Amino acid sequence: MVFSFMFMEEIRPLLLLLGYQLSEPSSPHFGIWMSDNLVGKGGYAEVYRGILQDGQAIAVKRLSKSSSNERKEKEFLTEIGTLGHVCHPNVSSLLGCCIDNGLYIIFQFSSRGSVASLLHDENLPAMDWKTRFRIAVGTARGLHYLHKGCPRRIIHRDIKASNILLTANFEPQISDFGLAKWLPSQWTHHSIVPIEGTFGCSTHLAPEYFMHGVVDEKTDVFAFGVFLLEIISGKKPVDGSHQSLHSWAKPLLKQGETEELVDPRLEGAYNADQLSRLAFAASLCIRASSTWRPTMSEVTARYFNYRKRC
Ligand SMILES: Nc1ncnc2c1ncn2[C@@H]1O[C@H](COP(=O)(O)OP(=O)(O)O)[C@@H](O)[C@H]1O
Numbered sequence: 001m002v003f004s005f006m007f008m009e010e011i012r013p014l015l016l017l018l019g020y021q022l023s024e025p026s027s028p029h030f031g032i033w034m035s036d037n038l039v040g041k042g043g044y045a046e047v048y049r050g051i052l053q054d055g056q057a058i059a060v061k062r063l064s065k066s067s068s069n070e071r072k073e074k075e076f077l078t079e080i081g082t083l084g085h086v087c088h089p090n091v092s093s094l095l096g097c098c099i100d101n102g103l104y105i106i107f108q109f110s111s112r113g114s115v116a117s118l119l120h121d122e123n124l125p126a127m128d129w130k131t132r133f134r135i136a137v138g139t140a141r142g143l144h145y146l147h148k149g150c151p152r153r154i155i156h157r158d159i160k161a162s163n164i165l166l167t168a169n170f171e172p173q174i175s176d177f178g179l180a181k182w183l184p185s186q187w188t189h190h191s192i193v194p195i196e197g198t199f200g201c202s203t204h205l206a207p208e209y210f211m212h213g214v215v216d217e218k219t220d221v222f223a224f225g226v227f228l229l230e231i232i233s234g235k236k237p238v239d240g241s242h243q244s245l246h247s248w249a250k251p252l253l254k255q256g257e258t259e260e261l262v263d264p265r266l267e268g269a270y271n272a273d274q275l276s277r278l279a280f281a282a283s284l285c286i287r288a289s290s291t292w293r294p295t296m297s298e299v300t301a302r303y304f305n306y307r308k309r310c
């Protein structure tokens with residue numbers, strides 16, 4: 001099956017709402033995607049690779065037919081609403097959307113797929129240290145921007161390796177804003193209690209979120225800490241051993257045995273200074289009490305001041 005969309009020249013900050021039957025094949029922004037080009041499947045959507053007339057690759061996210069209930073639709077619309085407000089090199093770029101004949105969101109295509117797929121695919125060579133560090137720094141910057149740098153506070157609520165995508169040159173981009181929450185900027189100290197809707201992946205959930213449904217920026221900070229451990233160790237947050245990644249890593253971090261955390265597939269090829277910075281940041285981010293966790297501003301300034309220190 002072939003579908004088509006049309007894009008307007010300048011879509012920001014306006015979102016384009018066009019049905020595929022309105023598109024004109026002669027327009028330079030006419031695009032097609034094929035239903036057999038499936039590149040990813042998440043909790044409530046399928047993602048396909050498409051191409052515009054001018055050659056630009058796009059990702060088309062379609063609400064799964066099987067998940068057409070009201071809550072899923074709400075999450076889908078939340079994603080469009082939130083992404084319409086953000087613009088940062090480390091956050092997925094929204095190109096357009098379509099609400100005709102189904103719900104579709106159109107993004108720039110991240111050709112390297114997700115961090116999860118690259119990190120855990122045993123048929124691929126181990127991801128090198130430089131790339132891992134770059135992903136950690138870029139994701140921290142993107143998250144700092146969501147919390148502090150955009151017009152409203154945005155709490156992502158689902159930071160994990162399958163939601164961090166990679167561009168052709170391995171720049172990480174935070175994606176999947178279906179569970180995200182926007183807060184008015186004047187609510188500088190508000191947490192949301194209780195939280196409605198779905199919880200993110202339980203292995204990345206901060207204790208206060210898991211137990212009481214309380215969410216604020218520090219909930220994302222916790223998930224970011226788990227993500228750092230995943231990048232360092234190459235281990236999945238759940239691996240069938242019934243022990244979470246952060247409870248495995250905590251004693252090693254406490255005893256300063258950071259080299260024990262490192263992915264054995266790297267065979268010792270890592271930068272020790274960068275490792276100690278990532279491990280220290282992870283140990284602070286996964287603290288049980290949210291008040292003891294750093295903010296993303298602190299993480300980026302103190303531990304990931306990449307340009308200054310490298
Ligand atoms: N812009 C994109 N470019 C390339 N692949 C993508 C893109 N967006 C999503 N994907 C792929 O689709 C998967 C699911 O997308 P996601 O937005 O996380 O959906 P869900 O909300 O259902 O989890 C991702 O893990 C990734 O592999």
Ligand SMILES: [Mg+2]
Pocket residue numbers: 042043162163176
């Ligand atoms: Mg996802």
